[in-house]
Amino acid sequence: MKQFDLVLVNARICDGSGEAEYGGSVALQGGKIVAVGTVPADGSPTFDVGGKVVSPGFIDPHTHYDAQLVWDGLLMPAVEHGVTTVVTGNCSLSLAPVRARDREIVGATFRKIEEMPKSAFDAGLSWDWETFEDYAATIRTGLGVNVGVLVGHSMLRLWVMGEASRERSATAEETVQMQDLLRQCIAAGALGMSTSWVDIDHENRPVPARLASADELDALCAVLGEEGRALQAVPEFWDRDLVLARIDMLADLSRRHGIMTTFSPVFHSNAQPGLTDEIIGRVKLQSAHGARVVPQMQTRPIDLSFDANASFSLYGKMPTWWQTLLLPGSERRAAVLDPERRARLIAEMEGDHSPMGLEVDYRKAYVKRAVRPENKKLEGRIIGDLADERGCTVAEVILDISLSDDFETSFGLDAVGHNDLAAIAGFLAEPLVAIGAGDGGAHVSNFATYGDTCFLFSEFVRRRSAMSLETAVHKLTHDVARTWGLKDRGLIRPGFAADLVIFDPDVVDRGPEIAVGDLPGGGYRYIRRASGIETVFVNGALVYSQADGYSDARAGQMLPLAA
Amino acid sequence: MTIPPVRRYTQPLSGDDWADIAARLLPDMPSDAAVEALESWNLHITFRPPPFWLTPSDIIFLEPPGAA
Numbered sequence: 108m109k110q111f112d113l114v115l116v117n118a119r120i121c122d123g124s125g126e127a128e129y130g131g132s133v134a135l136q137g138g139k140i141v142a143v144g145t146v147p148a149d150g151s152p153t154f155d156v157g158g159k160v161v162s163p164g165f166i167d168p169h170t171h172y173d174a175q176l177v178w179d180g181l182l183m184p185a186v187e188h189g190v191t192t193v194v195t196g197n198c199s200l201s202l203a204p205v206r207a208r209d210r211e212i213v214g215a216t217f218r219k220i221e222e223m224p225k226s227a228f229d230a231g232l233s234w235d236w237e238t239f240e241d242y243a244a245t246i247r248t249g250l251g252v253n254v255g256v257l258v259g260h261s262m263l264r265l266w267v268m269g270e271a272s273r274e275r276s277a278t279a280e281e282t283v284q285m286q287d288l289l290r291q292c293i294a295a296g297a298l299g300m301s302t303s304w305v306d307i308d309h310e311n312r313p314v315p316a317r318l319a320s321a322d323e324l325d326a327l328c329a330v331l332g333e334e335g336r337a338l339q340a341v342p343e344f345w346d347r348d349l350v351l352a353r354i355d356m357l358a359d360l361s362r363r364h365g366i367m368t369t370f371s372p373v374f375h376s377n378a379q380p381g382l383t384d385e386i387i388g389r390v391k392l393q394s395a396h397g398a399r400v401v402p403q404m405q406t407r408p409i410d411l412s413f414d415a416n417a418s419f420s421l422y423g424k425m426p427t428w429w430q431t432l433l434l435p436g437s438e439r440r441a442a443v444l445d446p447e448r449r450a451r452l453i454a455e456m457e458g459d460h461s462p463m464g465l466e467v468d469y470r471k472a473y474v475k476r477a478v479r480p481e482n483k484k485l486e487g488r489i490i491g492d493l494a495d496e497r498g499c500t501v502a503e504v505i506l507d508i509s510l511s512d513d514f515e516t517s518f519g520l521d522a523v524g525h526n527d528l529a530a531i532a533g534f535l536a537e538p539l540v541a542i543g544a545g546d547g548g549a550h551v552s553n554f555a556t557y558g559d560t561c562f563l564f565s566e567f568v569r570r571r572s573a574m575s576l577e578t579a580v581h582k583l584t585h586d587v588a589r590t591w592g593l594k595d596r597g598l599i600r601p602g603f604a605a606d607l608v609i610f611d612p613d614v615v616d617r618g619p620e621i622a623v624g625d626l627p628g629g630g631y632r633y634i635r636r637a638s639g640i641e642t643v644f645v646n647g648a649l650v651y652s653q654a655d656g657y658s659d660a661r662a663g664q665m666l667p668l669a670a
Numbered sequence: 671m672t673i674p675p676v677r678r679y680t681q682p683l684s685g686d687d688w689a690d691i692a693a694r695l696l697p698d699m700p701s702d703a704a705v706e707a708l709e710s711w712n713l714h715i716t717f718r719p720p721p722f723w724l725t726p727s728d729i730i731f732l733e734p735p736g737a738a
Binding site for chain 2: 313317343396426
């Protein structure tokens with residue numbers, strides 16, 4: 108009698124535990140794994156894995172897919188990289204709960220911080236929910252992957268306090284209201300809460316979460332503790348004393364309320380090479396004293412894009428650039444052409460720059476995306492080379508191309524930080540360090556945030572032998588699931604969800620960064636395709652294969668599942 | 671066991687300015703000197719680009735940084 112929906116046979120099973128792989132079969136029934144290893148043939152349908160690796164589906168704990176989930180339940184191309192579960196709503200930002208009156212400001216903040224094009228937001232986001240419950244109902248329809256959604260602390264404040272959330276700390280009564288609202292969100296399926304000590308909004312003001320007092324954050328963490336949920340936070344990751352203090356704060360919250368706290372990102376800086384060790388050391392110390400503080404680190408080097416269209420953190424130590432790019436277009440043009448200001452802009456861009464610990468050499472920047480036809484031929488050209496050809500400074504090259512493109516030119520800087528891969532190999536292998544912080548779904552108009560999973564295998568397993576295949580799989584699966592309390596994910600064991608990836612460890616890799624115009628409203632974004640990821644199952648349904656692309660299966664679930 | 675901080679700090683109360691923090695937490699120093707000290711110990715606040723300044727979630731260090 109056929110017992111199983113499907114049996115994957117001839118598999119190298121890397122089960123997510125970190126233990127040695129073994130050969131065998133994996134039997135699926137009703138969206139679950141029901142047998143592993145030796146599975147007797149009983150006429151059930153089989154899928155010959157061809158000796159490739161079968162692992163649990165990869166879990167990406169730091170994403171901003173909140174908007175994309177509304178128009179794309181598969182979160183393409185995340186699934187192509189083996190990702191079967193994501194955690195979204197990070198950095199104090201979520202799309203619920205948000206009152207209708209606040210949609211504009213929340214949308215603008217999202218677009219600014221996460222660098223998503225407005226056209227995609229407007230065309231793709233049929234924003235007809237207010238409560239977290241209604242948002243959950245919206246995204247559940249058509250989910251191709253599993254999703255855990257955090258509630259943004261900024262959204263809780265905005266709901267309760269309105270505009271005052273951007274100006275002051277909460278009263279005791281307002282804090283109680285936020286606690287009640289957080290409980291409602293958790294009852295509707297929220298995985299936890301996110302906050303930020305760093306982010307600024309579209310008006311360059313602190314996001315509402317940053318106006319919260321320590322008492323308010325503590326009160327909300329009390330709710331997280333009552334409900335068994337977690338806290339994600341963004342610290343001042345580039346500053347030693349600040350980030351160590353934030354680790355201590357998270358540790359105190361963790362111990363006091365019995366919660367898991369996680370912070371991201373941890374970037375390894377060549378300007379401060381000892382900082383990462385200090386961060387991990389402080390986490391170890393606090394962990395030894397009963398705290399659960401989980402640092403997240405991405406696998407890929409930091410690539411950046413910048414333009415002369417808006418101020419952002421790259422210009423933090425260049426005050427004339429910062430102030431000039433805050434000006435509206437017509438005023439900005441005049442300012443850039445003013446000889447005195449132009450001289451200051453030029454002077455500020457010369458020399459060494461290390462904003463937030465990054466190594467920024469504008470001579471190494473390149474024209475990433477130009478607008479006018481006559482500037483298109485400059486795409487890919489190095490700014491330093493253009494400066495030499497033109498006999499001018501790098502600032503003048505950037506400003507002049509930007510002026511001719513009405514400030515729409517995008518420039519790129521690759522591997523400006525987190526690029527000592529030998530050092531990073533050691534950090535990623537550290538048991539207390541979680542792989543995450545990838546920002547999937549964000550910054551899409553500037554650089555690709557896909558591919559971290561494949562890069563872990565290609566760079567750190569295959570090229571550097573920094574960790575075993577089994578450890579790499581464990582770090583992407585059970586390690587993350589256990590951290591977030593996803594009890595039925597991350598292992599190939601009977602009873603666990605049949606989220607599975609079939610891949611060839613000898614070739615798995617991320618592809619080159621490419622621009623595709625597949626956003627709603629015709630906008631473009633940067634993505635990476637994958638190689639070596641052959642088949643992906645979500646809750647037992649085949650959702651993607653390299654040979655045939657995406658299926659019609661929409662078997663994803665919101666996690667944690669309702670009791 | 672309480673783990674001592676790497677560097678002593680506080681967080682502002684709503685509406686605080688440097689003088690308020692100095693008066694509350696550095697009462698033994700003359701006001702001007704205390705404000706100057708706080709500004710020098712907290713360059714992450716002092717050099718913040720406009721238009722915003724202190725937030726209730728900020729960390730304000732109450733002593734200079736340790737030796738490198």
